[in-house]
Amino acid sequence: MAVGGGLALYHVLGVATCVALLYFSFGQVDLRHISLPSLPASAASASGSSLSAAASRAAALPFVERRGAQLFLDGRPFYVNGWNSYWLMDNAVEPSSRDRVSRMFRTGAEMGLTVCRSWAFNDGAYNALQVSPGHFDERVFKALDRVLVEAARHGVRLILSLANNLEHYGGKTQYVRWAWEEGVGLSASNDSFFFDPAIRDYFKVYLKTLLTRKNHLTGMEYRDDPTILAWELMNEPRCTTDPSGDTLQRWIEEMAAYVKSFDKKHLLTVGTEGFYGPTSPQRKMTVNPGSWDDSNFGSDFIRNAKIPDIDFASIHLYPDTWLQHKNATVDEKLKFVKRWVASHIEDGDKELGKPVLTTEFGLSQRVKGFRHSQRDVFYKAVYDTVYRSAVRGGAGAGAFVWQLAVEGMEEYHDDFSVVPSQHPSLDKLIKTQSCRLAKLRRGVGEEGKRALSVCAAAAS
Ligand SMILES: *[C@@H]1O[C@H](CO)[C@@H](O)[C@H](O)[C@H]1NC(C)=O
Numbered sequence: 001m002a003v004g005g006g007l008a009l010y011h012v013l014g015v016a017t018c019v020a021l022l023y024f025s026f027g028q029v030d031l032r033h034i035s036l037p038s039l040p041a042s043a044a045s046a047s048g049s050s051l052s053a054a055a056s057r058a059a060a061l062p063f064v065e066r067r068g069a070q071l072f073l074d075g076r077p078f079y080v081n082g083w084n085s086y087w088l089m090d091n092a093v094e095p096s097s098r099d100r101v102s103r104m105f106r107t108g109a110e111m112g113l114t115v116c117r118s119w120a121f122n123d124g125a126y127n128a129l130q131v132s133p134g135h136f137d138e139r140v141f142k143a144l145d146r147v148l149v150e151a152a153r154h155g156v157r158l159i160l161s162l163a164n165n166l167e168h169y170g171g172k173t174q175y176v177r178w179a180w181e182e183g184v185g186l187s188a189s190n191d192s193f194f195f196d197p198a199i200r201d202y203f204k205v206y207l208k209t210l211l212t213r214k215n216h217l218t219g220m221e222y223r224d225d226p227t228i229l230a231w232e233l234m235n236e237p238r239c240t241t242d243p244s245g246d247t248l249q250r251w252i253e254e255m256a257a258y259v260k261s262f263d264k265k266h267l268l269t270v271g272t273e274g275f276y277g278p279t280s281p282q283r284k285m286t287v288n289p290g291s292w293d294d295s296n297f298g299s300d301f302i303r304n305a306k307i308p309d310i311d312f313a314s315i316h317l318y319p320d321t322w323l324q325h326k327n328a329t330v331d332e333k334l335k336f337v338k339r340w341v342a343s344h345i346e347d348g349d350k351e352l353g354k355p356v357l358t359t360e361f362g363l364s365q366r367v368k369g370f371r372h373s374q375r376d377v378f379y380k381a382v383y384d385t386v387y388r389s390a391v392r393g394g395a396g397a398g399a400f401v402w403q404l405a406v407e408g409m410e411e412y413h414d415d416f417s418v419v420p421s422q423h424p425s426l427d428k429l430i431k432t433q434s435c436r437l438a439k440l441r442r443g444v445g446e447e448g449k450r451a452l453s454v455c456a457a458a459a460s
């Protein structure tokens with residue numbers, strides 16, 4: 001999320017719930033053959049089962065893998081309905097806020113959501129995981145341990161992001177500041193994060209520490225934990241000082257190889273927003289948002305995603321901010337949304353042979369003229385594009401709404417946050433997507449039971 005601070009004190013949800021009278025054409029779902037990919041855990045047992053039981057269950061789980069342009073789990077294609085909650089580790093530190101984490105996983109699981117994307121970094125900020133280069137706060141590491149266990153317990157997997165391009169929770173600015181404080185910094189530019197050898201070494205120390213962290217609850221190293229679906233090198237990497245894309249490309253290559261030298265079990269992605277760059281075909285450059293044609297922010301979507309150590313590509317999607325300079329109408333934004341997602345899925349199918357995940361999409365509730373019903377239409381456009389790809393076995397592997405929260409945590413909201421129970425039409429739309437993606441999997445047993453319940457919830 002590139003807009004505002006995640007900590008903006010903004011009570012977006014103080015209004016009465018809006019029920020949009022929209023009819024969605026998801027079609028009939030045959031409940032006999034569907035299943036949700038899940039870990040063998042049940043939300044109901046959350047308070048009863050012991051942590052060690054959760055640990056042994058997690059240890060026996062299969063990893064999500066990539067086969068060509070599809071994700072696979074348990075020998076069957078795996079299409080993700082997912083969500084973002086960046087704040088999990090932060091809230092798992094203090095006992096007073098910990099229940100938000102389990103409530104969020106329970107809510108997600110009940111909506112049939114199978115993967116959550118969250119931050120596994122906090123560099124030098126309040127409740128920092130990395131207090132200074134190579135120094136970690138055990139209290140915060142224990143919080144991250146808890147997040148992993150809670151996820152597994154609720155049948156949810158995680159995409160964990162490892163650094164921030166933005167200043168929120170430290171980010172590359174903090175790394176650059178550390179290098180200056182230690183007298184080793186090459187440049188004051190925030191982009192020196194990508195090219196300064198001392199800073200690259202800092203980041204590698206962090207990567208190694210995280211990957212080899214032994215969870216105090218399960219005894220399992222993070223690199224061995226199948227609860228993690230993937231590592232993401234950085235949230236929305238941009239290196240505007242080098243529009244050729246070479247600096248960012250070299251950083252990705254180096255860090256991806258480093259991660260893989262410790263961890264070959266997990267999938268790895270970059271965390272890109274999806275901007276096309278200099279090596280993209282000209283017709284793809286016109287897909288970039290408006291006057292940003294000439295500004296790719298130092299990224300180069302196809303080139304970045306082609307790196308062999310990168311297992312899948314990611315895109316983000318913020319039509320409000322991205323098309324602001326054009327005063328885009330609702331229709332123009334919707335057209336952009338469909339084109340953006342479809343274009344990158346096409347890249348996954350034809351250019352990359354890798355899955356493409358829409359790891360963030362959101363519509364700002366603060367933009368003038370915002371209507372809940374429009375947001376439903378926007379979400380549905382993203383979901384439909386992913387679903388059409390999934391039906392034909394394509395590279396569109398899933399989408400993650402930015403972002404979900406639970407009641408009573410307004411200080412973590414931003415312009416995009418949604419508490420599902422307060423928005424019934426959106427809640428139902430998300431469940432319907434979970435249900436129809438689960439239907440494609442045709443699983444059995446525990447998975448099947450969970451699928452039945454989410455499809456029933458979506459249909460009610
Ligand atoms: C680096 O980023 C921070 C946060 O966005 C900003 O305040 C600062 O001015 C930037 N530094 C430079 C040298 O551009």
Ligand SMILES: *[C@@H]1O[C@H](CO)[C@@H](O)[C@H](O)[C@H]1NC(C)=O
Nearest residue numbers: 290291323324325326327328
């Ligand atoms: C967008 O709207 C603003 C305010 O109405 C106006 O000043 C600006 O010229 C418009 N921009 C475009 C590209 O139409």
